[in-house]
Amino acid sequence: MTEIKDNKIIGKTTGKEYFVTIGLEIHAEMNTETKMFCRCKNDPFNSQPNTHICPVCTGQPGALPYVNKQACKNVMTVGVALGSDLADFSEFDRKNYFYPDIPKAYQISQYQYPLVSNGELSGVGIERIHMEEDTATSTHKASYSLVDYNRSSVPLMELVTMPVIHDAGTAMKFAKELQLLLRTLGVSGASLEKGEMRIEANISISTNGYFDGDFSKLGTKTEVKNLNSFKIVGQAIDFEVARHLAILEGETEGQIVQETRGWDENKQATFSQRTKESADDYRYFPDPDIPKYKFSDLPEFSKDELAKDLPELPWDKRERYGNQYGIKSEDIEFYLQNPTFGDIFDSASAELNSTDEYKKLSNYISSDMAGLEKGGEAGTLDNMKGKEVAEMVKMIVASELSSRGAKDMLLEMYKNGGTAGNIAESKGLIQKSDPEELKKTILEIVEANKAQADAYKAGEEKLLQYFVGQGMKATQGSANPGVLAQIFKEVLKS
Amino acid sequence: MTSIELKTLSIKKAHDALKAGEYTVRELVDAYLAEVESSNGDINAFLHLFTDIDERVELAQQMFTDGTATELTGIPMGLKAIIAKKGQVTNASSKILENYKATYSATVVERLEAVGVIFLGSTNTDEFAMGGTTENSAFGVTKNPTDTSRVAGGSSGGSIAAVAANMCLAALGTDTGGSIREPASFCGVLGFKGTYGAVSRYGAYPMGSSFDQVSPTAKYAADAELVQRVMRGADEYDMTCLPSNTWESKVNKDKYNIAIPSSLVDGSSDEVKEVFNKFVQELKEAGHTIEEVEIPILDTVLAIYYVLIFAEVSSNTARYDGMRYGLKAEGSDLWDEYKKTRGKGFGDEVKRRIMLGTYVLSAGYAGKYYEKALDLREQLKVELKEMFKQYDFILTPTAPVVAPKIGVMAGDPLTEYLMDIFTVTANTAGIPAISMPTGNTPGGLPVGAQLMAAWENDDALLDIAKKLGK
Numbered sequence: 001m002t003e004i005k006d007n008k009i010i011g012k013t014t015g016k017e018y019f020v021t022i023g024l025e026i027h028a029e030m031n032t033e034t035k036m037f038c039r040c041k042n043d044p045f046n047s048q049p050n051t052h053i054c055p056v057c058t059g060q061p062g063a064l065p066y067v068n069k070q071a072c073k074n075v076m077t078v079g080v081a082l083g084s085d086l087a088d089f090s091e092f093d094r095k096n097y098f099y100p101d102i103p104k105a106y107q108i109s110q111y112q113y114p115l116v117s118n119g120e121l122s123g124v125g126i127e128r129i130h131m132e133e134d135t136a137t138s139t140h141k142a143s144y145s146l147v148d149y150n151r152s153s154v155p156l157m158e159l160v161t162m163p164v165i166h167d168a169g170t171a172m173k174f175a176k177e178l179q180l181l182l183r184t185l186g187v188s189g190a191s192l193e194k195g196e197m198r199i200e201a202n203i204s205i206s207t208n209g210y211f212d213g214d215f216s217k218l219g220t221k222t223e224v225k226n227l228n229s230f231k232i233v234g235q236a237i238d239f240e241v242a243r244h245l246a247i248l249e250g251e252t253e254g255q256i257v258q259e260t261r262g263w264d265e266n267k268q269a270t271f272s273q274r275t276k277e278s279a280d281d282y283r284y285f286p287d288p289d290i291p292k293y294k295f296s297d298l299p300e301f302s303k304d305e306l307a308k309d310l311p312e313l314p315w316d317k318r319e320r321y322g323n324q325y326g327i328k329s330e331d332i333e334f335y336l337q338n339p340t341f342g343d344i345f346d347s348a349s350a351e352l353n354s355t356d357e358y359k360k361l362s363n364y365i366s367s368d369m370a371g372l373e374k375g376g377e378a379g380t381l382d383n384m385k386g387k388e389v390a391e392m393v394k395m396i397v398a399s400e401l402s403s404r405g406a407k408d409m410l411l412e413m414y415k416n417g418g419t420a421g422n423i424a425e426s427k428g429l430i431q432k433s434d435p436e437e438l439k440k441t442i443l444e445i446v447e448a449n450k451a452q453a454d455a456y457k458a459g460e461e462k463l464l465q466y467f468v469g470q471g472m473k474a475t476q477g478s479a480n481p482g483v484l485a486q487i488f489k490e491v492l493k494s
Numbered sequence: 495m496t497s498i499e500l501k502t503l504s505i506k507k508a509h510d511a512l513k514a515g516e517y518t519v520r521e522l523v524d525a526y527l528a529e530v531e532s533s534n535g536d537i538n539a540f541l542h543l544f545t546d547i548d549e550r551v552e553l554a555q556q557m558f559t560d561g562t563a564t565e566l567t568g569i570p571m572g573l574k575a576i577i578a579k580k581g582q583v584t585n586a587s588s589k590i591l592e593n594y595k596a597t598y599s600a601t602v603v604e605r606l607e608a609v610g611v612i613f614l615g616s617t618n619t620d621e622f623a624m625g626g627t628t629e630n631s632a633f634g635v636t637k638n639p640t641d642t643s644r645v646a647g648g649s650s651g652g653s654i655a656a657v658a659a660n661m662c663l664a665a666l667g668t669d670t671g672g673s674i675r676e677p678a679s680f681c682g683v684l685g686f687k688g689t690y691g692a693v694s695r696y697g698a699y700p701m702g703s704s705f706d707q708v709s710p711t712a713k714y715a716a717d718a719e720l721v722q723r724v725m726r727g728a729d730e731y732d733m734t735c736l737p738s739n740t741w742e743s744k745v746n747k748d749k750y751n752i753a754i755p756s757s758l759v760d761g762s763s764d765e766v767k768e769v770f771n772k773f774v775q776e777l778k779e780a781g782h783t784i785e786e787v788e789i790p791i792l793d794t795v796l797a798i799y800y801v802l803i804f805a806e807v808s809s810n811t812a813r814y815d816g817m818r819y820g821l822k823a824e825g826s827d828l829w830d831e832y833k834k835t836r837g838k839g840f841g842d843e844v845k846r847r848i849m850l851g852t853y854v855l856s857a858g859y860a861g862k863y864y865e866k867a868l869d870l871r872e873q874l875k876v877e878l879k880e881m882f883k884q885y886d887f888i889l890t891p892t893a894p895v896v897a898p899k900i901g902v903m904a905g906d907p908l909t910e911y912l913m914d915i916f917t918v919t920a921n922t923a924g925i926p927a928i929s930m931p932t933g934n935t936p937g938g939l940p941v942g943a944q945l946m947a948a949w950e951n952d953d954a955l956l957d958i959a960k961k962l963g964k
Contacts, residue, residue: 062577062695062699064732096808105809105812106812283857288734289703
């Protein structure tokens with residue numbers, strides 16, 4: 001249908017140049033103890049419906065909002081991590097509209113003065129991040145609907161990117177990186193499946209070039225909502241780009257209208273949900289129930305203060321793992337996504353000091369240890385003490401432990417804990433490499449296998465493997481096979 | 495049963511008598527309930543009585559026995575139907591909440607009940623406090639006890655009339671643009687509105703959230719002061735509440751400097767001016783300094799006030815949609831249900847304000863109306879700040895007219911809005927104001943005078959009222 005050239009799409013039918021523009025709006029629920037504007041527990045997923053509710057979050061007459069400071073700090077911490085500008089002046093606004101899931105008939109949000117502006121993530125410019133409250137959850141039945149207000153007024157951040165993304169891959173990468181950041185900062189569970197993180201993509205195609213500050217340059221946009229996996233984000237964007245192009249190229253009938261579209265997983269296609277004849281009129285105005293903020297008067301919200309609690313950020317961690325340890329980038333991403341394993345790597349690597357050791361360590365953690373966790377063995381990663389895992393790696397490097405032995409040791413640690421030394425001893429995992437001690441055993445084996453010894457001597461050299469096997473058996477796997485082979489060779493020569 | 499002289503009873507006198515055992519809390523409450531029984535049918539001050547009076551009476555009496563009683567213990571009060579009391583019907587005089595029982599108590603109710611106040615019942619108001627006559631109540635007008643052919647005023651007309659007609663010792667109203675002061679003026683009692691944020695609004699159904707103040711009414715300044723002092727102070731449920739130590743540093747004066755915005759006052763009716771001028775004379779004789787001034791921006795305050803009020807009303811009333819509580823009219827779909835519920839549930843004045851407020855906030859019009867009004871509101875504050883550098887108080891009549899006859903204002907909202915000309919300034923700027931009775935017209939109708947003070951100078955207003963023997 002089309003070809004991509006110099007980052008532009010060339011229409012196959014008309015030969016026109018097309019410029020794809022994508023902007024993302026991402027909502028994330030903040031995992032604070034309590035809700036955004038009341039003291040109800042923030043626990044929308046694990047409770048009986050309508051158990052964490054009060055006059056405020058059910059919109060009883062006369063109830064007033066009370067701002068959750070921690071939620072604001074969370075959003076501003078995200079801003080600090082992204083190198084954004086934190087607001088000095090900020091206020092909350094009412095976004096007015098009717099729906100049963102919005103009990104006050106307005107959502108408290110931020111319009112003109114978001115907490116956070118600018119910044120960058122994954123090479124994508126950020127316009128703003130603001131603080132608002134989530135809606136209740138509706139369940140629609142055939143003849144009635146149910147509303148659960150447990151989620152009503154849960155703190156929600158909304159991040160809006162600049163319209164500077166041009167392909168689905170970049171959009172997916174951005175969203176994944178944001179999820180990783182939110183989890184690293186510990187401010188949100190950020191699960192797409194649970195709806196803790198919700199992605200909307202705005203897609204438009206222009207023939208006038210890319211966004212340069214002039215919105216009128218952009219084509220008519222469609223907004224795709226309810227994309228509950230990264231894969232679907234990519235699929236929906238690709239589908240919309242193709243749909244727009246086909247219309248622009250005159251390959252299909254119709255026209256592009258500004259509208260909200262959903263994703264039909266069965267049809268693998270977007271579908272129209274709501275047409276916006278014109279912009280919705282939410283009649284935003286500053287919420288008179290909430291005083292305005294001047295953050296320079298509130299030191300606890302300062303960039304310096306918030307930066308103090310920042311953990312190591314994903315991009316810093318990547319650089320550190322890459323430079324300091326030279327481990328594989330797959331392993332690095334694995335640690336970023338699975339911080340428990342990352343922590344084990346961190347504490348174990350502190351006891352080691354060669355690239356060879358780091359790489360071995362990382363292999364065992366990312367494959368064997370991860371396998372144990374996945375395999376459903378009864379055990380826990382809590383038993384994996386970094387120092388002992390490091391001890392194990394040292395034994396491997398010193399040829400005292402075979403790879404088979406290492407696997408057994410990890411399993412034992414996972415199940416029952418313990419030190420590497422004790423496990424090696426009690427399970428007999430130490431490789432025997434003392435030639436004198438091994439020689440006795442080997443002589444016994446040769447004595448017992450005269451026929452094979454003679455055959456070997458007669459030139460059947462592959463029988464060496466047989467003898468090594470016998471040696472391993474006799475030492476219950478604790479011998480170093482290389483050392484065994486060496487001694488067998490010497491003994492059989494004589 | 496002991497006969498208690500209710501007409502001149504003050505909270506102080508009642509407290510002393512209760513403490514001395516001259517009568518019991520039960521007897522005091524019964525004396526007031528007897529008045530309700532005999533007068534309320536005609537006056538319509540109370541919409542209904544609360545169901546927990548008996549247990550509250552016992553608790554209050556127990557406080558006297560325990561020695562934990564304070565001045566307000568056992569004092570019977572009225573509660574405007576817009577202030578939530580848990581488990582009691584609190585319907586804002588609206589059909590849309592006709593049988594709605596509040597699920598929690600307002601902060602002011604909790605604070606007053608904690609010291610043993612006994613709320614007798616829910617008092618009438620213009621629907622959601624929108625009006626100045628109580629004729630916008632869905633449950634009938636409250637009549638003026640002085641002349642029952644006239645309105646008590648509003649919106650807190652039920653609370654004011656209940657006090658004026660000896661049905662309770664004091665009452666709570668709300669004051670958004672004069673809703674406690676204007677009816678106080680019409681009925682010859684005292685109404686006090688604190689600085690915006692002095693008293694928690696949590697549990698007071700909002701009309702204009704940036705204007706509303708829960709406010710006391712009583713016959714005497716000292717009584718209003720007792721109530722106000724228990725109510726005010728920071729509240730962890732209202733972020734707009736001022737810190738509790740706001741009032742500590744304020745010092746009262748012996749003599750005050752008072753400004754009268756003459757040309758504005760000139761717009762009052764002759765009978766009002768006559769009583770007002772006598773009051774000015776009284777102030778001068780008491781040694782206070784009076785100067786005539788011009789404050790041109792006051793001419794624009796009504797416009798600022800109503801634009802902003804409409805805007806806030808349109809948003810504040812949107813939650814009454816029949817989904818979770820209150821009236822619900824069946825419809826063919828969600829939108830039809832909203833329309834039918836709100837169409838049936840709200841009265842004309844509420845609908846008028848919702849429509850106007852929606853309009854002034856709409857894209858394309860917000861800049862012309864809402865935002866312009868916000869700018870002017872800031873300008874008003876600046877000019878008043880200047881004014882209060884020279885003067886302690888600004889003095890006007892409370893209302894330009896005496897209580898109108900019932901029915902006169904119906905269908906004439908603009909004239910009704912004009913009655914607020916003197917009172918809306920205090921709410922628009924957020925400053926404290928008091929209305930005190932100053933005497934009657936030759937025809938026997940009460941006229942009140944209003945004093946406004948600078949932000950946080952609430953106590954000075956109560957001080958001068960007490961000095962004047964109010």
